[in-house]
Each structure stands twice: as C-alpha cells, then as structure tokens.
Amino acid sequence: xxxxTYFKERFEQLQxxxxxSRLRSLRDDAFNEFEQTGIPTVKHEEWKYTxxxxxxGKDYHFTTDLKELQFRAAELQPFLLPGHEDANSIVFINGxxxxxxxxxxxxxxxxxxxxxAAHNQYAPVVEAHLGHSADYHRDGINxxxxxxxxxGVFIHIQKGKTVNHPVYIYNVxxxxxxxxxxxxxALVHVGENAQVEILETFVTMGADESFTNQVFEIAVEEDxxxxxxxxxxxxxxxxxxxxxxxxxxxKSVANVVTISLSGGLVRNNLxxxxxxxxxxxxxxxxxxxxxxxxVDNHTVVDNRQPNCLSNExxxxxxxxxxxxxxxxxxxxxxxxxxxxxxxxxxxxxxSENAAVNTKPQLExxxxxxxxxxxxxxxxxxxEALFYLKARGISDAxxxxxxxxxxxxxxxEKIGSEDVRQYVNALVTASLKLG
Amino acid sequence: MLSIKDLRAGIxxxxxxxxxxxxxxxxxxxxxxxxxxxxxxxLASVLAGKEDYEVTGxxxxxxxxxxxxxxxxxxxxxxxxxxxxxxxxxxxxxxTNFMKTAVNEIRKYRGQDExxxxxxxxxxxxxxxxxxxxxxMLSRSLNEGFSGGEKKRNEIFQMAMLEPKLxxxxxxxxxxxxDAIRIVAxxxxxxxxxxxGILVITHYQxxxxxxxxxxxxxxxxxxxxxxxxxxxxxELEERGYDFIKNELV
Numbered sequence: 001x002x003x004x005t006y007f008k009e010r011f012e013q014l015q016x017x018x019x020x021s022r023l024r025s026l027r028d029d030a031f032n033e034f035e036q037t038g039i040p041t042v043k044h045e046e047w048k049y050t051x052x053x054x055x056x057g058k059d060y061h062f063t064t065d066l067k068e069l070q071f072r073a074a075e076l077q078p079f080l081l082p083g084h085e086d087a088n089s090i091v092f093i094n095g096x097x098x099x100x101x102x103x104x105x106x107x108x109x110x111x112x113x114x115x116x117a118a119h120n121q122y123a124p125v126v127e128a129h130l131g132h133s134a135d136y137h138r139d140g141i142n143x144x145x146x147x148x149x150x151x152g153v154f155i156h157i158q159k160g161k162t163v164n165h166p167v168y169i170y171n172v173x174x175x176x177x178x179x180x181x182x183x184x185x186a187l188v189h190v191g192e193n194a195q196v197e198i199l200e201t202f203v204t205m206g207a208d209e210s211f212t213n214q215v216f217e218i219a220v221e222e223d224x225x226x227x228x229x230x231x232x233x234x235x236x237x238x239x240x241x242x243x244x245x246x247x248x249x250x251k252s253v254a255n256v257v258t259i260s261l262s263g264g265l266v267r268n269n270l271x272x273x274x275x276x277x278x279x280x281x282x283x284x285x286x287x288x289x290x291x292x293x294x295v296d297n298h299t300v301v302d303n304r305q306p307n308c309l310s311n312e313x314x315x316x317x318x319x320x321x322x323x324x325x326x327x328x329x330x331x332x333x334x335x336x337x338x339x340x341x342x343x344x345x346x347x348x349x350x351s352e353n354a355a356v357n358t359k360p361q362l363e364x365x366x367x368x369x370x371x372x373x374x375x376x377x378x379x380x381x382x383e384a385l386f387y388l389k390a391r392g393i394s395d396a397x398x399x400x401x402x403x404x405x406x407x408x409x410x411x412e413k414i415g416s417e418d419v420r421q422y423v424n425a426l427v428t429a430s431l432k433l434g
Numbered sequence: 435m436l437s438i439k440d441l442r443a444g445i446x447x448x449x450x451x452x453x454x455x456x457x458x459x460x461x462x463x464x465x466x467x468x469x470x471x472x473x474x475x476x477l478a479s480v481l482a483g484k485e486d487y488e489v490t491g492x493x494x495x496x497x498x499x500x501x502x503x504x505x506x507x508x509x510x511x512x513x514x515x516x517x518x519x520x521x522x523x524x525x526x527x528x529x530t531n532f533m534k535t536a537v538n539e540i541r542k543y544r545g546q547d548e549x550x551x552x553x554x555x556x557x558x559x560x561x562x563x564x565x566x567x568x569x570x571m572l573s574r575s576l577n578e579g580f581s582g583g584e585k586k587r588n589e590i591f592q593m594a595m596l597e598p599k600l601x602x603x604x605x606x607x608x609x610x611x612x613d614a615i616r617i618v619a620x621x622x623x624x625x626x627x628x629x630x631g632i633l634v635i636t637h638y639q640x641x642x643x644x645x646x647x648x649x650x651x652x653x654x655x656x657x658x659x660x661x662x663x664x665x666x667x668x669e670l671e672e673r674g675y676d677f678i679k680n681e682l683v
Contacts, residue, residue: 387522390482391532391592392510392540401535405526405575 003056004038010062011147022118023149026131030146037140044139049325049357050267050296052141055211055239060181071174073101079170079203081231083418087168087199094174095182095212096151108161108194110154114187117154125189126154129219133245136271136300141241145183145215152185159191159221166416169200171214175237176206181213188218190226192250197227199419202263204238215243222250222276229419230256233426234263236291243269248279257413259423260287260295261430271300274308284413285314288430289322289354296325301343303336303366310340315410316347317403317431318354326358328373334365343373348380348406400431407431435460435497435631436600442491443480449490450476452656458600461628465642466635467667468653469675474635475519477653478604481633482516483509496600510536511543513599517589517606524576529588530558532576533595540596561594565621583614590621601625602633607641619644639671652678 011031015024039056040047071093081087088109091101097113104111118126131146157163173182190196204210220226232240240263246254260266272281287295301310316324326345347356360373380402388398407427414420441454450473458464468474480487481494483506494501496512504512524532537557538548549557562568565587577585586606593601603622607615622645626632634645642650642664650667652660654675659682660666670678 381522384522384524386482386484386506387518387524388532388536389506390510390516390518391536391596392507392543393536394507394539395505397535397539398507401527401532402524405524408526 003060006062007034007144014148014150018150021115022123023115027147027149030131030134030143033134033143034140034147037138037143039144040139040141046139046298046327049323050265050294052239052241052265052267055209058179058209060209060211061178062181071098071101075205076101076170076172079172079201081168081199081201082422083166084168087166088163090153090155090167090169091172092170092182092184093172094180095184097153105165106163108158108163109167109196110156110158112154112156114149114152114154114185117187122154122156122189125219126187129189129217129247130187131217132247133215133217133243133271136245136273136302137243137269141213142215142243145185145213145243148183149185152187155186155188157188157190157194157196160193161191162195163197166197166199166419169198171200171202171212173204173210173212173238174206175204175208175210177208179209179211181211184212184214186216188216190218190220190224190252192221193223194221195225197416199229199231201231202234202238202240202242204235207237209237209239210235211239213241215245217245218247220246220248220250220252220254222252224250224252226252226254227415228254228256229414229416229423230258230268231423232259232263232266233261236262236264236293238263239265241267241269243271245271245273246281247273247275248281249275251276251278253280255282255413255415256284257410258285258297259427260285260289261426262289262293263295265294267296267298269298271302272310273302273304274310275304277305277307279305279308281308281310282413283310283312283314284410286407286410286427287314287316287324288407288427289316289324290319290430291322292320293322294324295322296327298325298327300329301331301341303330303332303339303341306336307338308336308340310342312343313410313413314345315407316345316356317350317407318347318356319350321351321353323354324356326356326375327361328359329361329363330371330373332364332366332369332371337366337368339366339369339371341369341371345375346406347375347377348403349377350380400428403431404428437495438492439494440492441480441489441494443476443487443489445487450487450656451480453492454656454658456651456658458631458633460631462649463626463632463634463645463647465647465650465667466633466653466658467637467639467650467670470637472653473656474653475604478516478519478602478635481602482506482514507539508543510596511540515593515596515598515601517586517593517601517603519605519608521577521585521589523578525578527576528574529572529576529591533558533592536592537595557595561591564594564624565591566617567591582609583611586610586614586618587621590618594621594625597625598630600631600633602635604635605637606634607636607638615641616644639667642667654678654682
C-alpha cells in the first residue's frame with residue numbers, strides 16, 4: 001500500500017471513530033487540501049532545497065490509537081532537560097499528548113485536549129486560531145497534520161499571570177520497533193498580560209526512521225510576553241518538519257530562539273504574524289551541522305499593522321557534507337507604516353563539501369518603513385586565526401573560540417540563564433573540532 | 435637569543451625580504467626603522483609564523499631552536515610575542531577569556547600546570563595597572579569597537595600577561611597620540627629585564643624617545659642597509675629616509 005492510500009485509510013478510520021468531534025470539519029477540509037496538494041516536492045518553491053517526499057516512500061507506522069503505545073516514564077529519564085525538576089513538562093509520544101508522563105506545576109497553566117477545548121469556554125479561541133498557520137503554508141505537509149488532529153493539546157496561560165515554572169515540551173518519537181510518523185499538535189493561548197517561557201525539544205528513541213511533522217500555533221494576546229526556545233539535537237535517523245506559528249493578536253512581545261545542533265533533516269517554519277500595532281518580535285537561530293545533515297529555516301515576519309518591530313538574526317556553522325537553507329520573508333502590508341524590520345543571516349562553511357542557500361525575501365507595500373537585510377557566507381577569518389595562534393593558542397582551540405564567538409550573539413538572545421547555560425554547553429561541545 | 439641569517443621571504447613569487455641578518459642578545463632593545471614598503475611588517479610576520487609568507491632562504495634560530503620549523507602557537511610557547519600593527523577584532527571573545535586560554539595553553543606547552551582562577555585574576559589586576567586598562571574593557575569583545583589607542587594598550591597588556599622572552603612591536607606607535615604612546619611605552623619599559631629582548635619596528639623616531647634602543651637598524655628594500663645606535667634614529671628623523679637612499683646610490 002502506498003503512503004497516501006495508507007493515510008487515507010487511517011483518516012477515514014479516525015473520522016469514523018469520532019463522529020461527534022468538533023474538529024471533524026477542520027480535519028475534512030485539511031485532508032481534502034492534502035489530497036489536492038500532496039507531499040511537497042522540490043518543485044514546490046518553498047521546498048526547493050529540502051527534499052522530504054522520499055521519506056514517504058518508506059513504510060511508516062502511524063499511530064492513531066493511544067492504546068497502541070507501550071511506554072514507561074522511566075524511559076523518558078535520559079532525555080529530560082536540565083531543570084526539569086522545577087518545570088512543567090508536556091510530553092508527546094509519537095505525536096500524542098500523554099498526560100500520565102506530563103507534569104503540571106503551575107496553576108496559571110492549563111493543559112487540555114483540543115477536542116475538550118473545542119467544546120468548552122475556549123471554543124472561540126480554538127475557532128479563531130486552530131489551523132491559522134494553513135494561511136501561510138499552502139502545502140500538503142501542514143494540511144496532513146491538521147487532518148489528523150486528535151490528541152493535540154490546548155495550552156492556556158491565564159491572563160495577567162506569569163507562569164512561575166518554565167514549560168518543557170518533549171516531542172518524543174519511539175522508533176524502537178518500526179518507522180514512526182508522528183504529528184504533535186498544539187495550540188497555545190497566552191492570555192492578556194501573561195508571560196510564559198517555553199522550551200521544546202525533539203527526541204528519537206531507537207534506530208528505525210522517525211518522521212515528526214509538528215505544528216504548534218501560538219496566539220499571543222495584548223501585553224503578553226512569549227519566550228520560546230526550540231532545541232533540536234536529535235538523532236541522525238530523525239526527520240523533523242516543525243512549524244511554529246506565532247500570532248500576535250494584541251500588542252505583545254515574542255522571542256523565539258531556534259537552536260539546531262543535529263538530526264538527519266530539519267525543516268523549521270517559523271511565522272511571526274503581527275496583527276496589532278506596536279508588536280515586537282525577535283527571531284534568532286543558530287544551526288551547527290556536521291556529517292550529512294540538512295537544516296532548513298524558513299521564516300515569515302508578517303507586518304499587518306503599523307509600528308511593529310522585528311529583529312531577526314540567524315547564524316550557521318556548516319561542516320562535513322551538511323547543507324543549510326535560510327529563507328527569510330518579511331511582508332509589510334500597505335497599512336503597516338512605520339514598520340521596523342531587520343534581518344541578518346551569517347554563515348561559516350568549515351568544509352569544502354558543506355553548502356548553504358540563503359535568501360532574504362522582502363515584500364513591502366508601505367512607503368514609510370525601515371527594513372534591512374543582509375546575508376553572508378564565508379570561511380573562518382584567517383587573520384583572526386593567526387592572531388589567536390600567535391598568542392600560543394592551538395589551532396583547534398583557536399577555531400573553537402572563534403566559532404563560539406561567532407555564535408555568541410545568538411546564544412545571548414536566550415533570556416533564561418539556565419537554558420542559556422545548557423545550550424552553551426551543547427554548542428561548546430559540538431564546536432570541539434580538535 | 436635570536437639569530438637571523440640571510441633571511442629571504444616573500445609572497446606569491448615576490449621577494450620582500452632579500453637577505454636579512456640580525457642578532458639580538460638578552461636584555462637588548464633593537465629598533466628597525468625604514469620607509470613604507472621596505473619589508474618591516476613582513477619581517478615581523480615571518481618571525482611570528484604567518485603562513486601567508488613563504489620563506490625562501492636563510493635561517494632563524496631562537497634560543498638554539500629552528501624557529502622556522504615551529505607553528506605560530508609553538509613560537510608563542512617558546513616566548514615570542516608579536517604586538518600586531520592592526521590587532522584583529524574578535525566578536526564574542528572577551529580579552530579575559532582570550533588571555534585565560536592563551537596563558538594556560540602556553541603553560542601547557544611549557545609543561546606547567548594551569549593557573550588557578552585566583553592567581554589568574556591577581557595577575558590580570560597587576561598587569562591592567564601597568565597599561566592603565568580597566569576591567570570593563572577586558573570584558574568586552576576583543577578589540578571590537580576599540581579605539582586605535584585602546585587596541586595598542588590591549589596588545590601591551592597581552593604582552594605583560596604572557597611575559598615573552600622576545601617581544602616584537604610592529605608599528606605600535608602608528609596612529610597614536612602622544613599620551614597613548616607614553617602609556618604604551620611605559621608599559622613596555624616596565625617589562626624590560628636583563629633576560630628579555632625587544633624588537634621595535636617603527637617608521638618614526640618618536641617612539642624611540644620613550645623606548646630607548648641599544649641598536650637601530652635601517653631596513654630598505656628588504657635588506658638592513660645601515661646599523662648604529664640611537665643617534666642613527668635622530669639622523670633619520672632629521673634628514674629623512676632619502677639620505678639612506680642617496681648613500682646607497
């Protein structure tokens with residue numbers, strides 16, 4: 001059976017099983033969209049350098065029934081992030097939210113299934129924001145996630161509250177017995193004047209293929225502050241398509257830092273949609289790649305209202321045969337006067353066989369704006385290297401120091417001291433080139 | 435301690451140093467002067483081990499070791515220090531971290547234990563005073579956004595931290611106002627001992643009012659064409675480099 005037929009069968013089973021679901025029609029529309037568009041190939045402009053359709057030729061197991069999973073909490077232990085003793089933990093296994101492995105410590109935080117949220121007082125929020133990312137992704141892969149929304153979660157942060165413990169989200173794929181296709185889904189609602197810090201990570205267990213197609217949509221209300229740190233340090237047998245869609249509904253601040261250290265193939269879609277005046281969005285990314293890995297960061301900053309500010313800084317260090325893609329779109333709508341939008345992408349290639357494709361894409365329809373963009377691809381500065389070596393520092397250490405210095409301004413965007421130290425240690429370890 | 439014999443070096447088939455001979459003994463200060471393009475900075479770079487230059491002939495021995503066989507970091511380990519004419523800006527690396535790494539790598543090279551945090555800080559404080567540098571500057575990214583004077587003071591600070599046997603100062607005075615020159619020279623003078631040598635490379639005599647050399651050499655067209663004592667520097671200042679050129683003709 002080919003993958004598409006398999007998906008169709010699974011889809012029909014799901015719709016059959018959940019006749020009274022409020023998400024049925026959303027799923028229906030999404031599956032239609034998926035059937036029409038299919039899995040994006042490299043002919044798709046947005047997927048020119050990132051080939052994922054090959055993976056769908058493989059035989060993936062796709063869990064729609066939670067009972068199929070056998071998973072013990074102890075198995076998660078080795079992957080827990082530092083500070084987990086004091087954090088809220090939300091655990092997805094093979095795409096499904098697992099309440100029994102999750103830990104909620106903050107009363108400002110509510111975590112329920114999307115299905116429940118669609119039926120209770122949060123129904124209007126779900127109605128307004130679930131599936132909003134589809135407006136920015138006319139490709140089958142986003143639709144495929146929506147078509148199978150089942151045990152996705154609705155995460156609500158109460159208005160006026162600061163979540164006193166960080167929220168750790170684990171996207172676990174258990175590929176110990178067979179290839180796994182997982183589709184975590186969440187809708188996060190950061191209430192008015194609320195603040196939250198979210199750290200998410202991706203973990204593949206086992207040696208079989210894992211494909212994670214994740215969609216997180218986040219609605220940020222007036223005066224709220226969101227910090228989101230995405231740490232991708234997964235195994236070589238993993239493929240991740242991670243869509244983070246931040247919709248700044250009210251005047252708010254959103255900081256997103258994406259760190260991609262390893263993993264077979266990583267595609268990040270990050271959308272910052274600024275739908276209120278005076279929003280601020282900070283997007284930072286660091287990708288350090290080696291071997292045959294591939295990392296693709298597609299970002300969108302959509303200025304839909306006047307006076308918004310966005311700062312975007314992505315840096316890459318590519319070694320071995322790794323390949324990288326940066327595509328940064330900035331839209332400034334006609335109404336969005338006084339927009340300030342800045343974008344920088346800098347890359348260092350450490351090997352003859354590594355490559356980066358970088359492309360800024362600015363579409364500006366307003367006439368009174370400040371927008372800048374710049375990208376560089378280069379090698380390690382030989383003058384700087386000699387300067388360090390002339391002070392007695394060995395070649396390998398000198399290279400590590402220079403690369404760490406290059407990466408530092410992205411690391412400094414991580415507001416949380418604990419997270420910054422953790423990421424810094426990971427980065428330092430992977431820069432030991434000697 | 436340093437013995438240069440018939441040193442020839444160049445870059446991409448162009449010979450810049452055309453047979454340099456120079457001996458420096460412990461405790462001596464030598465100055466190399468010369469017009470632009472005479473090969474002064476090339477000599478400094480070749481001694482420090484910059485790979486852009488190809489050595490085509492001659493020899494350099496430092497305390498009995500063949501210097502040309504050593505990598506730049508090994509030369510630093512042996513006790514050679516180059517104060518750069520144009521110190522490089524390194525984003526994301528503070529002077530403090532840079533020095534901590536350099537001091538300990540050199541100690542490792544010499545088979546010594548790493549300096550503990552307390553001793554390192556003590557040493558830093560002591561040397562900071564020497565060149566009138568403050569802590570905030572050392573916490574900033576190395577040389578990034580530093581003024582010309584700050585960069586050169588930072589070079590001398592590094593020299594003080596690393597305590598080299600032979601310091602090569604490549605146009606340390608260029609672009610500095612007189613106050614900055616005084617601070618830099620003062621730092622250098624405090625580091626003069628009967629055991630270490632200093633090679634001052636400069637275009638102007640001015641610096642030599644503050645760092646008094648034992649010997650002055652004139653480098654012209656890749657060769658040392660005249661050597662003398664500090665009086666030679668005054669003569670050059672007065673009569674210009676043309677008198678050397680005319681003498682040669």
